[in-house]
Every structure is written in C-alpha cells, then in structure tokens.
Amino acid sequence: MTTQTAKNKAMTERLVEWDKKHYFHPTTPLKEQQAKGPAHIFTxxxxxxxxxVYGKEFLDGVSSLWNVNVGYGRQELADAAREQMMTLAYGSSFFNNSHDVVIRLSQKLASMAPGDLNVSFFTSGGSESNESAIKIVRHYWKMKGQPERKKIIALERSYHGVTMGATSATGVPEFKNMITAIAPDFLHALPHQTECELGDSSAPGYERSIRGIIEKEGPETIAGVILEPVQxxxxxxxxxxxxxxxxxQLCDEYGILMMTDEVITGFGRTGKMFGVEHWEVVPDLMSVAKGITSGYIQLGAVMMTDRLRDELADLSDNVFFHGFTYSGHPTACAVALKNIEIIENERLVDNAKQMEQELWKGLNYLQDTHKIAAKPRAIGLMGGIELLADPDNGTTFEPSTFAAPAVVEECAKRNLILRPLIFGGLNVIAIAPPLIVDKQDIETIIATLSDSIQAFEQRVM
Known part of the structure; x- marks a missing residue:
C-alpha cells in the first residue's frame, strides 16, 4: 500500500467515525447508521x-431526491451563484424591501406557470412551500370573515413535507407516527376516486372521497384541498x-381553494413543465421547490393566482405576518434563473417526454421478464415498478422480506442508485433520473435493475 493510499484510507475511516459521532441523518435508520456508518459518502x-470516497462511480437513477433535474457539475450554475454572491450576497424582502433578482425570477415563473398563477411567495424548500400554502389559505378565509373554514383535505398516500402542517397533511402514516400529536383540522380522502368526486354517491368509497368528506364535514368548514398531481x-x-x-370542478362548486404540490413534478419531471398541465388544470395555489434550482441551492415557492393575491391585499391593511429569513434569497434566485434557462435552452422537458417512451419500454420488459415485477407506471421521467410475491393474485411480500430495499441494495452493488418506496405495505422501485438522460442511459438502468431483481428472485423464490 502506497503512502497516499494509506492516507486516503485513514481519512475515509475518520469520515465514517465522524459521521457516526456527529451527524444526525434525516430520514435514516438511526441504529443502522450508528452501527455501520453511512451507506455511501459521495464526493x-x-x-x-x-x-x-472510494472512487466508485454510480449512475444516479433518482436524481438524488427527485431534484437534480439538469444533472451534476453544471458550471453555469456555479458561476451564477458566485457572481450573485459577489454582487449582492443576501437581501431581505421583509418590510416591503426587494431586489432585482427576486423580481426577475417572479416574472419568469409567472411567464411559465399555467393560467393566472402569476404571483410567487418564496421559501427554502418543499415543506416550507406547502406549510405556507396551508397558512395562506386559512388566512384568506379568516380575512373573508369565515374563520370556521380551516379544515384541509389531503389524500391518503400523499407526501407534503415534514413541518407541522405539512406533516399533518401528509397521508403516509410513517411520517406522522414519529410525533405524538399532529395539527388539528387535517382530513384524508381516498385518492383518485374520479366518479365519487363527480358526484356518483353509489360509487365505492364515496364516504371517504373528497366529496364525501366535504358533505360530511360541511363545505362551510373546508378551507382547501391539497394534492400532488402524481403521488x-x-x-x-x-x-x-x-x-x-x-x-x-368540486372545489369550484363549493368555493374551496385547490392547492397542488408540484415539489417533485415541477420543472419538467413529468414531460410537461408542471404536472397539472397534463390535465389542463389551474389550481389556486401551486407549491414548487426541488427542480427550480435542480438541488444546487435551497429554494421553493408558493405560486398563487392574481385574484387570490388581490383579495388578500384588499382585505387587510395589516402586515402579512409570515415569512422566512431566506425568502427570495438573491443567490438562490440567481441559480434558479440560470437553471430554468438550461431547462429551456436544452429542451429538457421535451427530452423527458421522449425518454418516457424508453422508460415504458424498459418497465414493460421487466414485467415480462420477472415473475415478481408488476404494475409498471411512468409519466415523463418519473416511473416505477412494483414487486409482488404473486402478481396474478395481487399477493404482496411479507414485510420482513424488505423486497424493494433488497433489490435497491442489489442495484447499488452494481453501481446504480434507485429508491425503494415501501410505505403502506408497497414495494415499489422508483426511477427518476436527471432530465439529461438518453436512450442508452435508460437501457443501462433497466438492465441493471433486471439483474438486481434476478438476484433477489434467486434468493427468495
């Protein structure tokens, strides 16, 4: 072993120990981290x-946390950040102050968003965006003289973040079970009950549909509905x-505000700039984050209609007492503008739509090739395949099998990063690579995933 190799090995060992000793990881099995250290240390x-840190290269098949849309190592984004830091590193938007970069980003987002979503309130990420949307909606009804309109309807299986309101809106039980109390006035409906929402009271699940809940609770108590265009x-x-x-239509019928969570689906992920555009729907508020900067720096936003902003302005002469220190951070806004320029100039939304066909082809191949692979789904570069013990009968794996995590671990051995989705008894492998991928990249992802599923099948079948 050379002197340099020995030094690198010693440094890596120190990093592992420092991680175990000093870093409290988010969304991580803490006992495993304490016992084994981090699964990967990326450099x-x-x-x-x-x-x-060992020099092993991985294909990132999920854009880290669904957010590195333009890929890693974009010099343009680093240059944009540096230039803005040297020009105006920070600027507060409190007390009616502003700066040129946040104004330009607000205008740019207005030009891109569907309908009249022309106004942006900035945050540092998705949880803050959804938390802000919920607070804005409740504040609106209070200003309208209807403070009893405070209940928020979300969907089961939804994910909206980890702040108190966002956690309470989230429909994935695991995220709520880690706290001893959730915020009041959050309700959860069965997802995707189209006939029920259209008014068919004879349809199965009607009482647990959004419409059924509205009728039971009384529309005069409902402030808003929040949902992801694609969960x-x-x-x-x-x-x-x-x-x-x-x-x-249901929200319009009862005068309820509709909020969409585009934190994952925004900025090209689904083959449209925003997910709602697939269905030509314009919500009253739309939360964005992640892809707005491709993860290069923290930024999120709540976009709202002109009408909503105008009403809020007319209804009160008081200060709007909600904001974050980093709302509209100049450097984050500069990176967002450059990131959006890359997405547009390189036609990455079109590429996501074109690569959807390749992803579908690969997912169907997995279903045809492997006994346990079923229910392929994809929209743009957001796809998944489900693992079932017996797809013909819909039989799921025993929880102790950890099917999806085991397959993802096999993928990691083969230099591919994917994500297991195991909430609510599901075993889904998520695929969501950066929007710059090509056909060969998709084929590599599918081939590696196929090998990994085969390795798992040989072990458990």
Missing part, C-alpha cells in the same frame, strides 16, 4: 453520475384521466 458528481413517495401513483378536472 463528486458529473452529469448523471456521482462518485464516492411520488406514495408509490408513483398517476391519477386516472379526468380526476384532477373533477377535483377542480
């Missing part, structure tokens, strides 16, 4: 690949045709 990223963490659940339109 470099370029294109669709990341490299760990991500809940298993890549794509709504049936007509569902989002039915929810929009």
């Amino acid at each position: 470099h990223g370029k294109g669709i690949h990341v490299t760990d 991500g963490v809940g298993g890549i659940q794509i709504p049936p045709e007509g569902y989002l339109q039915a929810v929009r």
Whole structure:
C-alpha cells in the first residue's frame, strides 16, 4: 500500500467515525447508521453520475431526491451563484424591501406557470412551500370573515413535507407516527376516486372521497384541498384521466381553494413543465421547490393566482405576518434563473417526454421478464415498478422480506442508485433520473435493475 493510499484510507475511516459521532441523518435508520456508518459518502458528481470516497462511480437513477433535474457539475450554475454572491450576497424582502433578482425570477415563473398563477411567495424548500400554502389559505378565509373554514383535505398516500402542517397533511402514516400529536383540522380522502368526486354517491368509497368528506364535514368548514398531481413517495401513483378536472370542478362548486404540490413534478419531471398541465388544470395555489434550482441551492415557492393575491391585499391593511429569513434569497434566485434557462435552452422537458417512451419500454420488459415485477407506471421521467410475491393474485411480500430495499441494495452493488418506496405495505422501485438522460442511459438502468431483481428472485423464490 502506497503512502497516499494509506492516507486516503485513514481519512475515509475518520469520515465514517465522524459521521457516526456527529451527524444526525434525516430520514435514516438511526441504529443502522450508528452501527455501520453511512451507506455511501459521495464526493463528486458529473452529469448523471456521482462518485464516492472510494472512487466508485454510480449512475444516479433518482436524481438524488427527485431534484437534480439538469444533472451534476453544471458550471453555469456555479458561476451564477458566485457572481450573485459577489454582487449582492443576501437581501431581505421583509418590510416591503426587494431586489432585482427576486423580481426577475417572479416574472419568469409567472411567464411559465399555467393560467393566472402569476404571483410567487418564496421559501427554502418543499415543506416550507406547502406549510405556507396551508397558512395562506386559512388566512384568506379568516380575512373573508369565515374563520370556521380551516379544515384541509389531503389524500391518503400523499407526501407534503415534514413541518407541522405539512406533516399533518401528509397521508403516509410513517411520517406522522414519529410525533405524538399532529395539527388539528387535517382530513384524508381516498385518492383518485374520479366518479365519487363527480358526484356518483353509489360509487365505492364515496364516504371517504373528497366529496364525501366535504358533505360530511360541511363545505362551510373546508378551507382547501391539497394534492400532488402524481403521488411520488406514495408509490408513483398517476391519477386516472379526468380526476384532477373533477377535483377542480368540486372545489369550484363549493368555493374551496385547490392547492397542488408540484415539489417533485415541477420543472419538467413529468414531460410537461408542471404536472397539472397534463390535465389542463389551474389550481389556486401551486407549491414548487426541488427542480427550480435542480438541488444546487435551497429554494421553493408558493405560486398563487392574481385574484387570490388581490383579495388578500384588499382585505387587510395589516402586515402579512409570515415569512422566512431566506425568502427570495438573491443567490438562490440567481441559480434558479440560470437553471430554468438550461431547462429551456436544452429542451429538457421535451427530452423527458421522449425518454418516457424508453422508460415504458424498459418497465414493460421487466414485467415480462420477472415473475415478481408488476404494475409498471411512468409519466415523463418519473416511473416505477412494483414487486409482488404473486402478481396474478395481487399477493404482496411479507414485510420482513424488505423486497424493494433488497433489490435497491442489489442495484447499488452494481453501481446504480434507485429508491425503494415501501410505505403502506408497497414495494415499489422508483426511477427518476436527471432530465439529461438518453436512450442508452435508460437501457443501462433497466438492465441493471433486471439483474438486481434476478438476484433477489434467486434468493427468495
């Protein structure tokens, strides 16, 4: 062993121990982290690949946390951040102050968003965006003289973040079970009950549909409905045709505000700039984050209609007492503008739509090739395949099998990073690579995943 190799090995061992001793990881099995240290320590990223401290290169098949849309190592984004830091590193938007970059980003988002979603309130990420949307909706009804309108209806299997309101809106039980109390006035409906939302009271599940809950609770108590255009963490659940339109019509019928969570689906992920555009629906508020900067820096936003902003302005002469220190951070806004420029100039939304066909082809191949692979789904570059013990009978794996995590672990051995979605008894493998991927990249992902499923099948079948 050379002197340099020995030094590198010693440094890596120190990093592992420091991680175990000093770093409290988010969304991580803490006992495993304390026993084994971090699963990976990444040091470099370029294109669709990341490299760990041992020099091993991985294909990132999920864009880290669904967010590195333009890929790693974009010099343009680093340059944009540096230039803005040297020009105006920070600027507060409190007390009616502003700066040129946040104004330009607000205008740019307005030009991109569907309908009249022309106004942006900025946050540092998705949880803050959804938390803000919920607070804005409740504040609106209070200002309208209807403070009893405070209940929020979300969907089962939904994920909206980890702040108190966002956690309470989340329909994945595991995220709520870790706290001793959730915020009041959050209700959860069965997802994707199109006929129920259109008014068919004879349809199964009517009482647990959004419409059924509205009728039971009384529309005069409902402030808003929040939903993801495509459920991500809940298993890549794509709504049936007509569902989002039915929810929009239902909200209009009862004067309820509709909020969509585009934190994952925004900025090209689904083959449209925003997920709702697949169904030509315009919500009253739309939360964004992740892809707005491709993860290069923290930023999120709540976009709202002109009408909603105008009403809020007319209804009160008081200060709007909600904001974050980093709302509209100049450097984050500069990176977002450059990131959006890359997405547009490189036609990455079109590429996501074109690569959807390749992803579908690969997912169908997995279903045809492997006994346990079933229910492929994809929209743009957001796809998944489900693992079932017996797909013909819909029999799931025993929880102790950890089917999806085991397959993802096999993928990691083969230099591919994917994500298991195991909430609510599901075993779904999520695939969501950066929007810069090509046909060969998709084929590599599918071939590696196929080998990994085969290895798992040989072990358990």
